[in-house]
Amino acid sequence: MEELIDGIGASPLRKEGRAKVLGAARYIDDLSLPDMWHGATVRSTIARGRIRNLHFGNEIDWSEYTVVSARDIPGLNTVAHLTNDHPCLASEYINHPDEPILLLAHPSKTALHHALKAITIEYDEYPGVFTIEESEQAVAAQDAERIIWDGSQWNATANCFKTYTMYSGEGEEVEAGLSRAFEEADYIVEGEYSTGAQEQLYIENNGVIAECFRDENGDVESVCVQGSMQCPYYLVHALELVFNLPEEKCRVIQVETGGAFGGKEDFPSVIGSHAALLAMKSGHPVKLVYDRAEDMAATTKRHPSRTRLRTAVSREGKLLGAEISVAIDGGAYSTLSPVVLSRATIHAPGPYHWPFLRVKSKAMATNVPPHGAFRGFGAPQSLFGLERHMDKIAKTIGISPEELRRKNFLATGDYTATGQPLVEEVDMQKLLTRALREASYHEKIARYAEENKTSPIKRGVGFAAFMHGTGFTGSGERRLNSQVHLELLPDGRPQILVSSTEFGQGTNTILCQAAASALHLPYDLVTIAQPDTSRVPNSGPTVASRTAMIVGKLVQRASEQMLHTLSSFAALPENHTSQQFLEAARRYLAEHGTLRESVRYEPPTKIYWDDELYRGDAYPGYAWAVYVAEVAVDTRTYSATVTRFDALQEVGRVMHPVLAKGQIEGGVAQGIGYALYEKCVWKNGHMANNQMTNYIMPTSADLPPIHVHFEEVPSIHGPNGAKGIGELPMDGPAPAILNAIENATGISFNAIPLLPEDIFERVHSLGHPHGGSRELDPNTDRDTRVEETIA
Amino acid sequence: MRSDVTEYELSAPATLQEMLSLLAAEPGKYTPIAGGTELMVALGVGRLQSRSLLSLQHFQELRFLREEDGHVVIGANTTFTDLRRSALIAEHLPLLAQSASWTGAIANQNRGTLGGNIVNASPAADNPPVLLVYGASITLISASGMRTLDYNDFHLGYKKTQLRADELVHSVRIPLAYQGYRQYIRKVGTRNALAISKIALAGIARTEGTRIAEIRLGAASLTDRPIRCLAAEKALTGASLAADSLEATLQAGRAALAMEAKPIDDIRSTARYRSAVAENLLEEFLRSLAE
Missing domain, CATH: 3.30.465.10 (Uridine Diphospho-n-acetylenolpyruvylglucosamine Reductase; domain 3)
Structure with missing residues (x-):
């Protein structure tokens, strides 16, 4: 048997890396089809109202153009999500700015600019709601004019897409326990925390090319869309509804994708349906690619949120109970908000033991473009609130943030808030010890307290402890029923067939590593097919940190099955060399023609989940982490800069150390942007700073050295013990950074993004113009509301 | 690209004299373009008003x-x-x-x-x-x-x-007259690179003993145009940096600068922040002179 050096745990070159580096990789805007036309979208200029009149100017020869409106849709005018409230094209009512109303196609891209300018739309404007609070007020006041989403049709309530109530046990017992906990508590600490919208800012904007094929009668027979996306089968299902076609007549192909971060999870269903409609009506292939300004203004962003915590704590720092309420702003249509809210709800208790806990959560409707998937998917929002609040509790009762967490961490054998037993090893104590040591936390706490007395630059350190569930929530993976194929190419090399997509994170590479390890073959011999739904099975969407663990495990199982087949039917010897494998494979193919191994998801252990009670095994596995941020706050410019970052995580077996480190560094950078730089400026629901000059993403000059550390505890759920990693690094940076800022300045900030202007206003409202590390009275909450403290 | 480039005309006159003649013949018809780092951005977003461009980059x-x-x-x-x-x-x-x-x-x-x-x-x-x-x-x-x-x-x-x-x-x-001058510049942008200034202050000063003999200050984003901060310069010329008068000098400088600052609220920052930070930067410069 040859020595294998590129399996799981090694860092082989990315499968598509050479083509990307050489500029040979072809993204959607590099591709062209014969007789292809270009598409453009006519969008609403108001936030809410009714279309009164569409006027097409005389200066344009409209016979040259294809114009698609909602009336042209052969099937349902809807974008398939969990509810069908989201129209593919607005036909009468407008619910957010930049909502698509008409689609145009023309052979010349330039001609589309002239046409867009020649269309004027008159509206009857209705009042809009733009924040969670405005949406709530409309419901509370029963203000029919501001009920912007009538839930009755969708098994929901006015202005509210979804609610959850999650208890740490049987509901009535927990309520009784909470009453007792708050009566007996030495301290009751309350806080409110909020987070803003965030743009994914993938390098490549959303784009697709669509074709439509007709039968001899001229009826639409099938459609095909290729483009930049995460989830080809999501788009298949969207096309089925819009065109009223069966699944096999809706073909979707993912081409090289320049970043996604969740921003190409649900949105391709919109742009893909649009391009296909234009292809249908124009009789030409149609390319629809957004420019940056359109992509930023019209596509999904991270949900803004508000988390309120009311916690009962003992004098010694034991958490006795918590009432947490989480609200997210879903935008104008339901889209993925219920699932984002679910993850926010389940992550709200963090990695702590709460004897009694109630989480109530809701997703509210507003007249902004629908918010959608973005790395972390609700968890960064509720974990920001929790990890800021833990520091507040520590300060209030007078113990260190470290001690408070140590007294309440979950450990192996404990039950999570949903009642899930932590069967696999969990050691948050060890993670915390190591993370603080790597960051020289204690030494810095002491040193900065001294230095800050005289320096105009106030330095501080802070941390956050958290976890991220990998894979779909609860029974999600069972429902997905993901399938993976492994085939033999004619030359005997194995090829993986999955709908899991590569968009920069390393899917191609790690799945080939998983197969290489299981097949005992060199990594270079394993290939992976382009995700084309006419060829690859549905292995589920490429989301939820599920690909490495869930799909990786399926690839591993398919590989083991293939070895078994080849040894049974083609005399593959034990401890084979790659030459022996290829020979056996060719022998098998000569005799049987083809070999396709097919496996479906089966949970490695029993997974129990109750969707009604929101109890049970919330996720197959969790990644655990402690992140430490070091900051400098300049009292002359009121700007906070992260000067060092230490990210320690336990993600099971690390499949590809170089890619894994890259994932963590990228997530931390995105988290720093989320905390300190990236602010969506909304003007009546429209993003006013939809350009990279004014939407401030940090550059390399703004980022600190990021030190990435791993603990490896193999999990039964993933290939060779791997767990998910993709979203985790988005959860920790923001609370760690704001905790560090409080350590540096003595001022507690509870809203992100936290810009220099915000720090300036707070410093001045506190009446000490130079900031300083003066301790505030810990019993007074200057951000939110005054809490009760029972002595 | 949100512009139709066929609607624009760009030419590169052979000589500088030729370009100047064209500009003189029809003043206002042409917009000169050199590196294009401003005008091409305007073209890209569909906001370039001038349709006739003359390149001078090759001169x-x-x-x-x-x-x-x-x-x-x-x-x-x-x-x-x-x-x-x-x-x-x-x-x-x-x-x-x-x-x-x-x-x-x-x-x-x-x-x-x-x-x-x-x-x-x-x-x-x-x-x-x-x-x-x-x-x-x-x-x-x-x-x-x-x-x-x-x-x-x-x-x-x-x-x-x-x-x-x-x-x-x-x-x-x-x-070339600034040997012996203390020089200061700081830009406060939206980030550390690829940023537009929220506020920036440049300064040079010559001290004699503990007195400011001469000081010049220039600022960006403090008014509707780049300015010399003449009021602050006047207030500070001759002022003392000695330990017992430094605070008074700082206050005089800050107060004068506040008088001539007319910043705005915009998508990048607020007027209040810009004023306060401009004063802080001035103070930072003055403190460095006193060291």
Whole structure:
């Protein structure tokens, strides 16, 4: 048997890396089809109202153009999500700015600019709601004019897409326990925390090319869309509804994708349906690619949120109970908000033991473009609130943030808030010890307290402890029923067939590593097919940190099955060399023609989940982490800069150390942007700073050295013990950074993004113009509301 | 690209004289374009008003940087990369080397020119505050000849300058007279690179003992145009940096600067923040003089 050096745990070159580096990789805007036309979208200029009149100017020869409106849709005018409230094209009512109303196609891209300018739309404007609070007020006041989403049709309530109530046990017992906990508590600490919208800012904007094929009668027979996306089968299902076609007549192909971060999870269903409609009506292939300004203004962003915590704590720092309420702003249509809210709800208790806990959560409707998937998917929002609040509790009762967490961490054998037993090893104590040591936390706490007395630059350190569930929530993976194929190419090399997509994170590479390890073959011999739904099975969407663990495990199982087949039917010897494998494979193919191994998801252990009670095994596995941020706050410019970052995580077996480190560094950078730089400026629901000059993403000059550390505890759920990693690094940076800022300045900030202007206003409202590390009275909450403290 | 490029006309006259003749024949018809780092952005987003462009980027006679009678003379076509690479600038005019280094991105610096930065006349432009404190003069050229102005008098209002429609910037001339001056510059942008200033302050000062003998201050984003902060300069000239009077000097400087600051609220920052930070930067400079 040859020595294998590129399996799981090694860092082989990315499968598509050479083509990307050489500029040979072809993204959607590099591709062209014969007789292809270009598409453009006519969008609403108001936030809410009714279309009164569409006027097409005389200066344009409209016979040259294809114009698609909602009336042209052969099937349902809807974008398939969990509810069908989201129209593919607005036909009468407008619910957010930049909502698509008409689609145009023309052979010349330039001609589309002239046409867009020649269309004027008159509206009857209705009042809009733009924040969670405005949406709530409309419901509370029963203000029919501001009920912007009538839930009755969708098994929901006015202005509210979804609610959850999650208890740490049987509901009535927990309520009784909470009453007792708050009566007996030495301290009751309350806080409110909020987070803003965030743009994914993938390098490549959303784009697709669509074709439509007709039968001899001229009826639409099938459609095909290729483009930049995460989830080809999501788009298949969207096309089925819009065109009223069966699944096999809706073909979707993912081409090289320049970043996604969740921003190409649900949105391709919109742009893909649009391009296909234009292809249908124009009789030409149609390319629809957004420019940056359109992509930023019209596509999904991270949900803004508000988390309120009311916690009962003992004098010694034991958490006795918590009432947490989480609200997210879903935008104008339901889209993925219920699932984002679910993850926010389940992550709200963090990695702590709460004897009694109630989480109530809701997703509210507003007249902004629908918010959608973005790395972390609700968890960064509720974990920001929790990890800021833990520091507040520590300060209030007078113990260190470290001690408070140590007294309440979950450990192996404990039950999570949903009642899930932590069967696999969990050691948050060890993670915390190591993370603080790597960051020289204690030494810095002491040193900065001294230095800050005289320096105009106030330095501080802070941390956050958290976890991220990998894979779909609860029974999600069972429902997905993901399938993976492994085939033999004619030359005997194995090829993986999955709908899991590569968009920069390393899917191609790690799945080939998983197969290489299981097949005992060199990594270079394993290939992976382009995700084309006419060829690859549905292995589920490429989301939820599920690909490495869930799909990786399926690839591993398919590989083991293939070895078994080849040894049974083609005399593959034990401890084979790659030459022996290829020979056996060719022998098998000569005799049987083809070999396709097919496996479906089966949970490695029993997974129990109750969707009604929101109890049970919330996720197959969790990644655990402690992140430490070091900051400098300049009292002359009121700007906070992260000067060092230490990210320690336990993600099971690390499949590809170089890619894994890259994932963590990228997530931390995105988290720093989320905390300190990236602010969506909304003007009546429209993003006013939809350009990279004014939407401030940090550059390399703004980022600190990021030190990435791993603990490896193999999990039964993933290939060779791997767990998910993709979203985790988005959860920790923001609370760690704001905790560090409080350590540096003595001022507690509870809203992100936290810009220099915000720090300036707070410093001045506190009446000490130079900031300083003066301790505030810990019993007074200057951000939110005054809490009760029972002595 | 949100513009139809077929609606635009771009030509490159063979000689500078030819270009000046074209500008003189129909003043206002043409917009000169050098590196294009401003105009091409406007074109991309569909907001470039002028349909006729004349390129001057190829005129090497406008791209020079030389020492002349105790001055540095910088041609309008000099790029920011040229400025960053010049030993002369690094030695004598360090603030200009610094402001050039944070003008846009590296790619912008390779194409963008000092002349372009001046005539674009953004109140947030990175280099004008430095030219102001260094006491630059500016030479303009047209078919009817050259004229030289004190750069202090060049900016008239928001994006308004002394430049006539038939003129181009020829060069900027800066005296090499700042040996022994303490020099300061700080830009507070939306981030540390690729950023537009929220506020920036440049300053040079000469001290005699513990007194400020001479001080010059220039600011970006403090008013509707790049300015010399004359009120603050006046308040500080002759002021004491001695330990017992430093606080009073700082207060006098801050108060005078506050009087002449007329910043705005915009998508990048607030007027309150800009005023306060400008004063803080001035204080930082003054404290460094006292050290």
